[in-house]
Amino acid sequence: MRWTMGMMLRMTTRMADPVLYSFRRCPYAMRARMALVVSGTACELREVKLADKPQAMLDASPKGTVPVLVFCDGTVLEESVAIMRWVLARHDPEGWLAREDAALVAENDGPFKAALDHYKYPTRYNDCDPLPHRARGEAFLRVLEERLAGQGQLAGDRRGLTDIAIFPFIRQFANHDRAWFDALDLPHLQSWLAGHLASTLFATIMQREEPWREGNAPVAMAL
Numbered sequence: 001m002r003w004t005m006g007m008m009l010r011m012t013t014r015m016a017d018p019v020l021y022s023f024r025r026c027p028y029a030m031r032a033r034m035a036l037v038v039s040g041t042a043c044e045l046r047e048v049k050l051a052d053k054p055q056a057m058l059d060a061s062p063k064g065t066v067p068v069l070v071f072c073d074g075t076v077l078e079e080s081v082a083i084m085r086w087v088l089a090r091h092d093p094e095g096w097l098a099r100e101d102a103a104l105v106a107e108n109d110g111p112f113k114a115a116l117d118h119y120k121y122p123t124r125y126n127d128c129d130p131l132p133h134r135a136r137g138e139a140f141l142r143v144l145e146e147r148l149a150g151q152g153q154l155a156g157d158r159r160g161l162t163d164i165a166i167f168p169f170i171r172q173f174a175n176h177d178r179a180w181f182d183a184l185d186l187p188h189l190q191s192w193l194a195g196h197l198a199s200t201l202f203a204t205i206m207q208r209e210e211p212w213r214e215g216n217a218p219v220a221m222a223l
Contacts, residue, residue, distance in 0.1 A: 019044045021057040021068040024206065028080040032067040033205040034164045035084035037223055038106035039091045043069070045221040046212035053211060081105065084161060099137060099160020100152070108146030108166045112140040116169060120176050137173055141189055144170070159196075167196045 020036065020043045023031040036043060048057060048066055061068040061078040069077040069086075076082045088097050118133035119124050128134070144166070147154055155162040170193055174181040182190065196202055207222045 015222075016072055017044055017069045018072070019046055021054070021060075021066050021070070021212075022049055023048050023066045024208065027172055028065070029067040030168040030205060032069070032080040032164050033221065034201055035087050035096070035161075036221065037201060037204055038094060038096065039087040040223060041087045041090070042223065043211060043221050044218045046219070047209040049211035052211070054214065056214060058158070080134050081109075081165060084165065087154045087215075088161065094158065094160070096159070096161040096164065099155035099158070099162055099163075101155050101162045102148075104154065104162055105165045107140065107143075107144050110170055112137060112173075115140070115171060116173050120172070134177075138184070141170070141173075141184070141186055143188045144192075145189045148192050153192070157163050163192075163196065166213040167193070171197065 014058070020032070022033060023043060024047060028109075046057070048054065048067075053064055057066075057068055058064055058075050060070045063078060065078075067080055067083060069079075069083050077086055085097070115133045115136035118127055119130045119137055122128065122130040122133070144154065151157055153159050153163050154166065168190070174193060184190075204222050209219055212219075
């Protein structure tokens with residue numbers, strides 16, 4: 001194969017880009033990818049098969065969960081919100097950091113995520129009745145509904161870090177029983193969710209790639 005100068009420059013540029021280990025449907029990875037895209041941060045995307053995690057990812061981050069962002073100097077960021085904050089601190093064209101409600105994100109990542117997991121995977125927790133956990137999750141949905149009733153997004157009239165950090169988890173909760181979710185009296189939350197699902201940003205980060213293996217050609221994350 002003959003390499004053109006443009007192809008060689010593209011490869012050289014990619015060698016200096018960070019590597020993102022990700023899983024397309026993971027809500028933590030989704031929010032990291034959205035921050036990377038909106039900040040214009042180029043990176044190599046390595047899709048991970050969770051049942052067969054690549055050793056290179058485990059070497060970088062032994063905890064074995066995605067996302068993991070690995071820089072060429074060996075620096076590793078292995079928490080999704082840390083990745084969001086780092087890339088936005090470098091370039092934040094929409095002002096996402098100014099619209100961060102850390103307490104609301106913590107409630108999402110803590111009590112709501114626990115309710116979501118027990119609702120969606122009751123057998124994993126030896127729990128025969130998922131409905132009490134669905135009710136706990138619904139209580140958080142109503143907190144968001146009240147917040148959205150007075151403004152377009154969770155921390156103001158424009159999307160920000162809070163919306164992007166929480167949206168993938170609301171998507172996952174809603175999708176588990178979409179007919180039930182759609183029948184709830186939560187018009188503001190349902191409209192907010194629909195808007196994020198229909199966004200160009202969300203479509204961009206949902207690119208489909210085969211699981212990465214050592215020796216594969218680099219795949220750039222769509223920006």
